[in-house]
Amino acid sequence: MPPRKIIIDTDPGQDDAVAILLALASPEDIEVLGITCVAGNVPLDLTSKNARIVCELAGKPQVRVFAGCDRPLGRDLVTAEHVHGKTGLDGPDLPDPGMPLQDGHAVEFIIDTLRAEPAGSVTLCPLGPLTNIATAFEKAPDIVAKVQEIVLMGGGYFEGGNITPTAEFNIYVDPQAADIVFRSGVPLVVMPLDVTHKALVTKRRNDAFRALNTPAGIAVAQMTDFFERFDKEKYGSEGAPLHDPCVTAYLIKPELFTGRHINVEIEVTSELTMGMTVADWWRVTDRAPNAMFMGGIDADGFFALLTERLARL
Ligand code: RIB
Ligand code: CA
Numbered sequence: 001m002p003p004r005k006i007i008i009d010t011d012p013g014q015d016d017a018v019a020i021l022l023a024l025a026s027p028e029d030i031e032v033l034g035i036t037c038v039a040g041n042v043p044l045d046l047t048s049k050n051a052r053i054v055c056e057l058a059g060k061p062q063v064r065v066f067a068g069c070d071r072p073l074g075r076d077l078v079t080a081e082h083v084h085g086k087t088g089l090d091g092p093d094l095p096d097p098g099m100p101l102q103d104g105h106a107v108e109f110i111i112d113t114l115r116a117e118p119a120g121s122v123t124l125c126p127l128g129p130l131t132n133i134a135t136a137f138e139k140a141p142d143i144v145a146k147v148q149e150i151v152l153m154g155g156g157y158f159e160g161g162n163i164t165p166t167a168e169f170n171i172y173v174d175p176q177a178a179d180i181v182f183r184s185g186v187p188l189v190v191m192p193l194d195v196t197h198k199a200l201v202t203k204r205r206n207d208a209f210r211a212l213n214t215p216a217g218i219a220v221a222q223m224t225d226f227f228e229r230f231d232k233e234k235y236g237s238e239g240a241p242l243h244d245p246c247v248t249a250y251l252i253k254p255e256l257f258t259g260r261h262i263n264v265e266i267e268v269t270s271e272l273t274m275g276m277t278v279a280d281w282w283r284v285t286d287r288a289p290n291a292m293f294m295g296g297i298d299a300d301g302f303f304a305l306l307t308e309r310l311a312r313l
Contacts, residue, residue: 003031004251005121007110009068010244011040011128011170012050013084014091014223018306019127019153019244020051021216022252024058025309029252033113033122034064036106040128040173041080042088044070047128050089052097057216058313061099068106068132072174080169083230091226092219110136114143123251126152126181127244129170134177137184149187151251153244154178155264155277156193157293162234167275168193171266175275179266188291190264191246192277195257195294199246201228201239205303209310216313242306246294249302252309256301259294263287 008023010016023030035055037048048067055063071077084090102109110132114122124147126133137144154170161167171178182188201209201224210221228240250257260281267276279293 003027003029004123005031005033005117006123006125006251007033007036007113009036009038009124009126009128009132010051011038011042011047012054013041013088013128013244014227015242015244016127017050017054017089017223018220018242019248020054021058021220021313022245022248022306022309024055024060024063025312026252030248032063034066034109036066036068036109036132038068038106038128038132039070039077040170041084043077043079044068046088048101049097050087052099052101053089053094056097056099057094057219064102065099066102066104066106066109069135072129072131073134073176075174078163078173084227089223092222094219106132107136107139111140111143114146119146120148122146123148124150125247125251126150126154127247129173130177130181131174134174134180137180144184144186147186149189150181151189151247153191153196153247155190155279157277157279157281158295159193159197161276162193164275166273168277171277172275175266175268178275179268182264182266182290189250190291190293191243191250192293195259195297196241196243196246197237198297198299199242199302200237200299201242203239206239208303208307212307212311214311214313217310220310245306246297249305253301253305256298256305257294258296259292261289261292263289264291264293
């Protein structure tokens with residue numbers, strides 16, 4: 001089986017960083033055609049810098065990294081320095097990137113790549129707000145039918161929200177973009193808080209990262225040491241939830257996850273519930289299913305895979 005061709009769309013963010021490292025450590029499973037950066041956890045200048053820092057940490061400076069949209073489609077940008085720190089990658093002390101950003105806008109790269117590759121051969125993996133993806137779909141509707149699948153981190157149902165009582169951060173930052181993507185008809189696999197809050201970096205798991213005694217293993221341990229404090233304080237959880245690496249792990253071992261193919265729509269009208277993923281988990285409506293909405297994870301299997309692959313870097 002040839003490796004799956006993907007574009008990672010991301011707003012690093014420590015958990016994005018771990019997702020990118022897992023992808024770059026798994027060439028037999030994943031071919032990263034490029035990384036497109038979006039404003040989210042921190043502003044675009046930092047997300048596009050952090051993505052390159054992570055590629056160099058993985059020893060892959062040849063990966064093409066593009067800067068994309070610096071604000072949501074129709075709302076002011078909301079960032080998450082309170083979770084990820086001022087740099088967006090607080091924790092380890094990593095050198096500034098030597099590799100350049102690619103010329104050209106991330107949205108153009110997404111459009112050009114989907115037009116150039118065979119239909120159904122490229123998977124989009126958004127790990128942040130969906131602004132770049134939605135902009136590409138609006139600008140070039142012909143590419144929508146060419147996408148193999150979108151595997152994204154975002155939303156929540158049983159878990160509610162993490163930035164408002166009802167909305168998860170990636171969807172909340174750009175609900176209009178999320179609405180475009182969820183209505184696009186592209187096959188969706190969604191990793192919501194319902195599953196990512198079960199992928200917790202306990203002390204034992206973080207010690208295993210550190211025990212790799214490699215720059216990548218130590219950096220990941222330092223990243224999660226930093227960004228766990230927000231969730232531990234808020235939820236009393238045992239460690240940092242590794243949200244975005246659930247996307248990459250799904251591409252490698254989908255059997256780690258369980259969920260339901262249901263209808264999921266985005267609240268874009270009420271400010272009270274703006275950005276809520278209205279998931280028809282109990283199928284009480286006649287709205288057509290449009291997403292594989294995950295709820296379960298083999299957490300030990302997930303961390304075994306992640307640790308084994310990080311050891312390769
Ligand atoms: O709500 C968690 C999501 O928001 C993750 O992707 C995290 O990196 C932030 O982007
Ligand atoms: Ca992210």
